[in-house]
Amino acid sequence: MQETKLDPWGSSRIEDYDKLYSAFGISHFNPLLKRIPSPMRYMRRNIIFGHRDYEGVLDAILGQKKFAVMSGFMPSGEVHLGHKMVMEEIIWHQERGGSAHFAVADMEAHSVRGVSWKDCKKIGDDYILSLIALGFKPSGRIYFQSKDSDVKDLAFELGSEVNFSEMSAIYGLTNEAHVSHMLSAVVQSADILAPQLEKFGGPKPVVIPVGADQDPHIRLTRDIASRARKLTVNSREDHIRIDVKTKDDIDAMKDIERKFKKNKTGLHELHLDIYGAKYEEVAEVADKAEIKIGGYAFTPPSSLYHRFMSGLTGGKMSSSVPESYIALTEPPNDAAAKVRKAKTGGRATAAEQRNLGGVPEECVVYELMLFHLIEDDDKIEDIYKECKGGKRTCDSCKGYAANLVFQFLKKHQDDRENAKRRLKEYGIKYE
Numbered sequence: 001m002q003e004t005k006l007d008p009w010g011s012s013r014i015e016d017y018d019k020l021y022s023a024f025g026i027s028h029f030n031p032l033l034k035r036i037p038s039p040m041r042y043m044r045r046n047i048i049f050g051h052r053d054y055e056g057v058l059d060a061i062l063g064q065k066k067f068a069v070m071s072g073f074m075p076s077g078e079v080h081l082g083h084k085m086v087m088e089e090i091i092w093h094q095e096r097g098g099s100a101h102f103a104v105a106d107m108e109a110h111s112v113r114g115v116s117w118k119d120c121k122k123i124g125d126d127y128i129l130s131l132i133a134l135g136f137k138p139s140g141r142i143y144f145q146s147k148d149s150d151v152k153d154l155a156f157e158l159g160s161e162v163n164f165s166e167m168s169a170i171y172g173l174t175n176e177a178h179v180s181h182m183l184s185a186v187v188q189s190a191d192i193l194a195p196q197l198e199k200f201g202g203p204k205p206v207v208i209p210v211g212a213d214q215d216p217h218i219r220l221t222r223d224i225a226s227r228a229r230k231l232t233v234n235s236r237e238d239h240i241r242i243d244v245k246t247k248d249d250i251d252a253m254k255d256i257e258r259k260f261k262k263n264k265t266g267l268h269e270l271h272l273d274i275y276g277a278k279y280e281e282v283a284e285v286a287d288k289a290e291i292k293i294g295g296y297a298f299t300p301p302s303s304l305y306h307r308f309m310s311g312l313t314g315g316k317m318s319s320s321v322p323e324s325y326i327a328l329t330e331p332p333n334d335a336a337a338k339v340r341k342a343k344t345g346g347r348a349t350a351a352e353q354r355n356l357g358g359v360p361e362e363c364v365v366y367e368l369m370l371f372h373l374i375e376d377d378d379k380i381e382d383i384y385k386e387c388k389g390g391k392r393t394c395d396s397c398k399g400y401a402a403n404l405v406f407q408f409l410k411k412h413q414d415d416r417e418n419a420k421r422r423l424k425e426y427g428i429k430y431e
């Protein structure tokens with residue numbers, strides 16, 4: 001018999017993500033798992049597969065230091081299970097002490113997808129209800145890009161750090177690309193960096209949970225964050241070195257030098273060397289000094305990447321094929337019916353199924369349970385083993401999953417109704 005690797009968290013499509021590690025420098029998430037206190041379902045199950053710089057956020061969680069979580073969506077199409085993943089990741093970090101920020105990317109939807117402002121508001125409100133229903137707390141910040149002057153002002157500033165050819169290389173823009181399309185890209189960078197504004201508690205690690213398709217935005221924003229720095233701190237062999245870009249900012253260096261009076265220091269035209277000090281200590285002082293001279297002292301944002309569920313009909317989920325996804329707002333009965341029709345990893349006949357077992361790695365129903373419907377790891381492992389061992393029939397398995405989807409949606413939709421009454425706590429007007 002052919003040897004197959006048994007892994008309830010695996011998927012036949014996971015290889016698609018492998019190249020992201022080598023090609024773009026995304027790190028594997030798995031090695032961090034054991035350091036994470038009560039990791040969430042997507043972490044435990046390898047659904048969050050990669051990250052950039054998540055260590056900084058993890059250190060903040062463990063050391064109870066300040067950090068933030070931020071993400072957002074373009075309001076286009078119905079709110080569905082894919083959105084739920086990001087929402088749950090935001091909420092998980094909020095529960096661990098992070099300040100939480102959620103953007104409705106209406107400027108992006110309007111400029112890139114041509115969604116009218118009226119629809120942006122309507123769809124955005126719908127997303128917000130699900131976010132709150134899933135457990136987002138009122139201490140967090142929810143906003144529409146077009147209504148947020150902090151974000152818009154910051155976007156204008158950040159725009160000085162990127163030029164047209166860079167934008168077009170990253171986003172594949174042609175000469176015909178509209179200016180507002182480009183603008184919406186810097187607005188997204190502003191979304192990501194705004195949690196580090198003084199107003200929101202200053203520089204700190206910020207994690208952006210997103211689908212892997214959003215990585216170009218993250219990379220660009222990390223570059224912008226570094227470029228916007230007035231002071232840069234680097235560890236050298238036997239000292240710490242701080243550089244400034246212009247002589248105008250040398251006063252900040254003098255400030256820092258004074259704080260390290262006890263240490264041996266050397267102030268040069270555009271840099272300062274400090275001996276016998278810890279990196280973290282110098283970095284913190286440098287952040288304060290940078291803010292004093294009007295800088296932002298951004299920490300490059302971190303990110304988490306999750307893989308996507310397949311469409312219920314096989315292939316990709318697509319908003320233009322309603323049978324391929326489950327909307328959080330659709331009638332629970334309709335959703336259950338979609339599950340009963342979904343593509344499974346079952347065999348052609350019942351006898352084959354009994355003898356060979358099913359293929360959960362290629363089963364959308366299994367994926368649905370793994371991603372969304374079953375919280376208990378032992379339970380999902382049992383299902384996996386039963387399927388592999390030919391002890392489940394797809395018909396009853398689909399019925400089981402359909403019922404779970406029904407229950408989940410019913411509760412979620414009740415919670416959305418409750419959320420409607422609580423919008424004021426979040427500072428939101430709902431029409």
Ligand code: TRP
Nearest residue numbers: 071072073074103105188191192
């Ligand atoms: N570009 C994202 C999308 O296509 C939406 C978005 C806007 C976003 N600002 C963000 C995502 C900030 C993460 C962080 O849906």
Ligand code: SF4
Nearest residue numbers: 345358363387394397
């Ligand atoms: Fe999928 Fe369940 Fe059939 Fe296994 S038994 S292939 S998990 S539907």
